[in-house]
Amino acid sequence: MSNLGALLTSNQSDLDNAIVIGTAERLNGRDLLSLGCKLPKRFQGSNVALKISDPLTFIKALFALDGQVHSVTILSPDLSAEATAVVMNKADADVLIASLDELQGDEQFEPVRSSDTKWRLTTSGTTGEPKSVVHTFGNLVRSVKPPRAGTHSPIWGLLYDPSRLAGLQVVLQAIGGGGSLILSEAHDDIARRVELLVRQGCTHLSATPSMWRKILMTPLSDELNLQQVTLGGEIADDRILSALCKRYPSARVTHIYASTELGVGFAVQDGKAGFPASYLTSMLNGLAMKIMEGILWIKPSNHVNRPSAAHIRVDDEGYICTEDRVQIEDDRILFLGREATLVNVGGVKLQLEVLESKLRNHPMVSDCAFSSIANPILGSVLKLEVVPAHPVEDEKTYKREIKSWCRENLQIEAVPAKIELIKEMALAVSGKMQRVSKCVR
Amino acid sequence: MINLRDRIKLVFNELWAEDHDVDPPELQDDTVLLETGMDSMGFAVFVTMLDDELGYDPFAADSEAVYPRTFGEFVAFYGKHAPDE
Numbered sequence: 005m006s007n008l009g010a011l012l013t014s015n016q017s018d019l020d021n022a023i024v025i026g027t028a029e030r031l032n033g034r035d036l037l038s039l040g041c042k043l044p045k046r047f048q049g050s051n052v053a054l055k056i057s058d059p060l061t062f063i064k065a066l067f068a069l070d071g072q073v074h075s076v077t078i079l080s081p082d083l084s085a086e087a088t089a090v091v092m093n094k095a096d097a098d099v100l101i102a103s104l105d106e107l108q109g110d111e112q113f114e115p116v117r118s119s120d121t122k123w124r125l126t127t128s129g130t131t132g133e134p135k136s137v138v139h140t141f142g143n144l145v146r147s148v149k150p151p152r153a154g155t156h157s158p159i160w161g162l163l164y165d166p167s168r169l170a171g172l173q174v175v176l177q178a179i180g181g182g183g184s185l186i187l188s189e190a191h192d193d194i195a196r197r198v199e200l201l202v203r204q205g206c207t208h209l210s211a212t213p214s215m216w217r218k219i220l221m222t223p224l225s226d227e228l229n230l231q232q233v234t235l236g237g238e239i240a241d242d243r244i245l246s247a248l249c250k251r252y253p254s255a256r257v258t259h260i261y262a263s264t265e266l267g268v269g270f271a272v273q274d275g276k277a278g279f280p281a282s283y284l285t286s287m288l289n290g291l292a293m294k295i296m297e298g299i300l301w302i303k304p305s306n307h308v309n310r311p312s313a314a315h316i317r318v319d320d321e322g323y324i325c326t327e328d329r330v331q332i333e334d335d336r337i338l339f340l341g342r343e344a345t346l347v348n349v350g351g352v353k354l355q356l357e358v359l360e361s362k363l364r365n366h367p368m369v370s371d372c373a374f375s376s377i378a379n380p381i382l383g384s385v386l387k388l389e390v391v392p393a394h395p396v397e398d399e400k401t402y403k404r405e406i407k408s409w410c411r412e413n414l415q416i417e418a419v420p421a422k423i424e425l426i427k428e429m430a431l432a433v434s435g436k437m438q439r440v441s442k443c444v445r
Numbered sequence: 446m447i448n449l450r451d452r453i454k455l456v457f458n459e460l461w462a463e464d465h466d467v468d469p470p471e472l473q474d475d476t477v478l479l480e481t482g483m484d485s486m487g488f489a490v491f492v493t494m495l496d497d498e499l500g501y502d503p504f505a506a507d508s509e510a511v512y513p514r515t516f517g518e519f520v521a522f523y524g525k526h527a528p529d530e
Contacts, residue, residue, distance in 0.1 A: 349486075349489075350485060350486060350489070377493070378505075379489045379492060379493060380489075380492060380502070380504030380505065381485055381488045381489035381492055382485060382486065382489040385489045385490065385493055404463060407463055408463065411464070416486055417486060419486075419490070421489060421490040421493035421494070422493050422494075422497065
């Protein structure tokens with residue numbers, strides 16, 4: 005599969021069906037395919053950057069450009085002007101498209117689908133400047149499942165920003181899987197977005213574990229009739245997986261391992277955290293994996309499809325460093341967290357995600373986030389932000405209970421020096437939890 | 446308004462009660478901090494709690510590495526860096 009148009013025509017059974025369902029506009033297959041025919045000639049073979057916040061406009065722009073331009077650099081709408089300039093410079097992109105108006109003009113041409121447009125994606129950029137990675141279309145659609153005979157067309161809900169890998173995957177899966185896609189307004193709160201998904205009959209939904217926790221706390225989520233529940237972007241622990249299996253008994257619950265660096269990785273569907281250790285010895289989805297010094301390294305099989313970027317660590321054998329720390333437990337590989345969230349408190353290394361996963365078992369805790377704060381005695385100590393499961397009458401007693409639980413169930417260094425009660429977890433544009441790190445010094 | 450010494454003592458006692466069933470030690474000027482029964486993790490938390498309670502962290506404000514040994518030195522160090530009111 006070489007481009008969006010081909011993906012659509014070969015997998016959508018009826019081009020008159022609505023495929024993209026926006027809040028104000030619906031697009032069928034013909035609408036989408038016609039977009040590529042309207043592109044002014046000056047864009048042909050150029051390097052274009054897209055920075056569009058409205059998902060419908062974004063998808064339209066992709067259809068207009070894919071297969072016609074040399075490369076599309078996809079930028080997060082919240083990327084600063086400075087970072088935008090850096091990424092565009094690196095990508096040799098000379099045009100920045102922020103709206104569809106900029107893609108119009110008189111000098112239209114008969115499009116020739118050159119089919120080899122390079123897609124450049126940027127990482128979340130939560131730490132430092134955003135990094136960008138070039139993918140081929142083939143690499144991005146590697147895991148897209150074609151429609152299955154005898155099943156209903158999937159109705160995907162898009163909760164992610166489509167400019168990120170996870171969101172783009174949902175868009176491609178909906179189009180290439182013979183289904184449709186419900187768009188929602190990113191600035192709406194989760195309750196409103198869930199309400200829209202219920203109303204539009206969403207059957208397939210993909211979100212980060214942090215987003216899923218919020219969804220499960222939304223009363224209307226009971227009315228979602230899901231056949232597919234997909235988690236990605238963060239560690240899916242046993243607790244969230246079993247909560248989702250219980251809430252959506254007829255859904256298949258899948259957690260995806262993917263990263264901007266690697267593109268699509270692999271999917272796990274047995275409802276348990278981590279992945280089977282057998283994946284290390286058998287090639288899965290064309291990927292080879294190994295663990296070095298506690299870090300997972302993955303090698304995409306097809307060298308042609310390998311994403312490229314300067315910041316990616318690749319070893320002599322072609323394995324890419326995922327920067328994810330893992331641990332082997334019996335016949336299971338469990339994710340511990342990112343290399344960057346390994347915090348040293350008084351000489352003891354603490355993986356923040358592991359602590360969070362344990363504390364979420366506390367009946368008084370709905371969600372939580374650890375971060376490190378500078379400390380003159382130990383270098384750093386932990387701060388905890390917690391969303392209480394029930395209304396708290398006495399904050400002091402609540403905090404004392406949480407601290408005492410941490411003292412009994414975690415290492416002493418993991419006992420938070422500071423606890424803040426918050427109403428809800430702040431999520432980044434990527435849908436991932438935002439750890440607030442306050443530097444005291 | 447209670448003085449700085451007593452505010453620091455109150456925070457110390459509050460932290461002590463979280464982790465101990467016995468009464469906190471009596472803090473005198475010549476009490477050696479590391480002999481109070483509070484370990485370095487405890488002191489790290491203590492300093493963080495004081496930052497919240499008093500609104501400043503003298504360790505961050507002082508350009509030199511300072512290690513108060515007695516409670517008297519500790520209080521004096523906080524007093525030296527107290528913001529003007």
